[in-house]
Amino acid sequence: MSQNLCPECAAVVVLPADVMQNELLPCPDCGTELEIISLNPVTLERAPEVEEDWGE
Amino acid sequence: MIRVGVVGASGYTGGELLRLLLGHPQVEIVSATSERSAGKFLYQLHPHLRGRTTLRFVSQTALEACDVLLLALPHGEAQQHIETYANLAGRIIDLSADFRLRDAAEYERTYGSPHAAPDWIERFTYGLPETNREALAHSHYVSGVGCNATATTLAVWALAQAGLLPASQPLISDVKVGSSEAGRQPGDSSHHPARSGVARPFQMVGHRHEAEVRQSLAPCGEYDARIAVTSVEMVRGVAAAVHVTLPVGLSERDLWSAYRTAWTSQSFVRIVHESGGSFRHPEPRLLAGTNYADVGWEYDPFTGRAVLMCALDNLGKGAAGTAVQCLNIMYGFEETTGLEYGGIYP
Numbered sequence: 001m002s003q004n005l006c007p008e009c010a011a012v013v014v015l016p017a018d019v020m021q022n023e024l025l026p027c028p029d030c031g032t033e034l035e036i037i038s039l040n041p042v043t044l045e046r047a048p049e050v051e052e053d054w055g056e
Numbered sequence: 057m058i059r060v061g062v063v064g065a066s067g068y069t070g071g072e073l074l075r076l077l078l079g080h081p082q083v084e085i086v087s088a089t090s091e092r093s094a095g096k097f098l099y100q101l102h103p104h105l106r107g108r109t110t111l112r113f114v115s116q117t118a119l120e121a122c123d124v125l126l127l128a129l130p131h132g133e134a135q136q137h138i139e140t141y142a143n144l145a146g147r148i149i150d151l152s153a154d155f156r157l158r159d160a161a162e163y164e165r166t167y168g169s170p171h172a173a174p175d176w177i178e179r180f181t182y183g184l185p186e187t188n189r190e191a192l193a194h195s196h197y198v199s200g201v202g203c204n205a206t207a208t209t210l211a212v213w214a215l216a217q218a219g220l221l222p223a224s225q226p227l228i229s230d231v232k233v234g235s236s237e238a239g240r241q242p243g244d245s246s247h248h249p250a251r252s253g254v255a256r257p258f259q260m261v262g263h264r265h266e267a268e269v270r271q272s273l274a275p276c277g278e279y280d281a282r283i284a285v286t287s288v289e290m291v292r293g294v295a296a297a298v299h300v301t302l303p304v305g306l307s308e309r310d311l312w313s314a315y316r317t318a319w320t321s322q323s324f325v326r327i328v329h330e331s332g333g334s335f336r337h338p339e340p341r342l343l344a345g346t347n348y349a350d351v352g353w354e355y356d357p358f359t360g361r362a363v364l365m366c367a368l369d370n371l372g373k374g375a376a377g378t379a380v381q382c383l384n385i386m387y388g389f390e391e392t393t394g395l396e397y398g399g400i401y402p
Contacts, residue, residue, distance in 0.1 A: 008331065009312040029312070031330035 004044050008032045013044060058387060059086045059122040061145065064129035065113065066090035067240045069151055071102040072376035073126055078108050080380065080394030082387070087120045088113055119144060124386075126379060127151060130239075135172040142197075147386060149379050151200030155180035156268055166267045183382045185391070186210060186322055186349075187272050192385045203374025204231050204283055205265035207296035209272045210325060210349045211366035214318035216276035220302055220310075223277030228299040229269075231283055233258070234290030234340075237370050256287040293340030294374055296366045304360040311353060319351065323392050324373060324381065328352040338367035345369060347377030347395040 002015050011029035015036070023036045024047050035047040062073050065088035077083045088098060090113040098113065099106035119125075125145040127134045134141070135154040142148065157163045160174040171177065181195035182188050184206060192198060208229040215221040238246050245251065261284065269281035312329070319325045329352040330336035338350035349368040356362070368374050377395055384391050 008308055009329075010309045011312070029327070029329075030308075031333060031336070 002042060004042055006030065006032065006034065007044055008046060015042065057082060057084050058124060059084050059120075060383075061085070061087040061089070061119055061122045061125045063089045063116060063119065063125055063127045063141070064133075065098070066093050066101050067128055068236050068371055069375045070128040071105070072371040073128055073151075073379065074098060074102060074105060074109075076376055076380045076394055077126075078105065082389055082393060083383075085109070085111060086122050087118070089116045089119055091115055094118075121145065123147060124149065124383060126383075128376075131167070132169075132172075135176070138173045138176050147196045147198075149183065149198045149200065149382055149386075150180070151375055151379050153200075153202065153264065153268075155197070155199040156182060156202065156271075158182070158271060162267055162271075166264050182272070183378060184209065184272065185378070185381050185385055186325060187213065187275075189385060192382055193388075195386060198379075198382045198386065200375060201378050202265040202268050203237060203294050203368070203370035204229075204233065204263065204285060204296070205268035205272070206349070206374050206378070207231060207294045207366040207368055208265070208269045208281060208283060208298060210351055210368075211296045211298045211364045212273070212279075212300070213276075214315045214351065215300075215302065215311075215353075215364065216273055216279070217318050218314035220306070220314055221276075221279075221300060222303075223279050225301055226280045226282050227269075229281065229283045230297045230299065231285045232288045232290075232293075232295040232340075233285055234293040234370065235287065236291050237287075237294075251287070253289055254287055255289075258285045258287045260284040290340065292344045292369045292371055294366075294368050294370045295338065295340045298364040298366075300362050300364060301360045302355065302362045305357055306355065306360075307357070308355075311355060315351065315353075324348050324377075324395070326350050328367075338365045340367040340369065342399050342401055343367055343369045343372065344399060345372060346397055346399045347373050347381060348399070349373045 004013050006027040009030040033047040034044045037045050093113045094115040121144045124147045127150040131153045134150045160171045163171045180197045180199045181191045183198040184201045263283035266281050273279045315327050324347050328338045328350045337352045352365045354363045
């Protein structure tokens, strides 16, 4: 397991040992959905949210 | 095991004290008083206590000497008889407003009559552990807290402590409250057909708890705290939203850092500030029966406008829960003893 910081609130996010690139997980403090965008080094970013399509 | 008496045990706050103390492993309740209900079993007024005790209410004339007296009397009564209570117990926790304010003149301005026992005021310690824990550990006489004052104080405390809340502004605390704040005695305004479903402005200016908030925040600055109370469709619960202006350009990380500094080591204050979901802000419904206060915020970095929030149970963290927490601190018990209940959902 490794530890990283949430890019939104700086909470410690504990990652499982078998974590995979593009895996999604929530921040334990602010609940933001995070995406692991790289493994070496481990980098977390806020995951893109599904945008509403209002037909425009 | 400490021997405890509850004076004025027939009200809602008294009932909550009894519920918590009956579950406390270090406490034996030896007396619970009610003048009107002397002789009745506790469960006859507090039906949720059925099967948990065979105690009956007694008159104050039958009050036994004990280690601690918890006073849950209407405001103004404890100060009239404080010498009598002090002769019965070496430690007192008074949940009324009688000994909250440190200054007799401020008390008279706020409550409209001179204090009956001004010499006793300085012997009491204000009973909000999150702002005053050190003093409580060495106190024999502790005051209770006002529920709306507690919600307002805890809502702003982290940023006031961090120096991020300028004192040169009024703190406007918009407080939504449940019906149990009005106490056990029914009246025209609490009659179900009149009370149910309301969003009733109760007191928009001049609330008595403002002085208590100003006093609590004094170590951080001379704040002008204002409380506006609206009665809403809840039985238990307080939801405070304090409208303030912060410096512009703060980041979410700045605010998280200030809140974590204030609250991470506190057992009963939780930070609720999520990026999404139905419960991303403090919600009193989840806190019924608990000793938790949930705090959070919403902030516009372009204007500095912010709303600082706190939710709690007015009978729990806003009264009886905090009193039991103080008792734990006074006796050196684990602070969470007897207060572990976490609430229910839905």
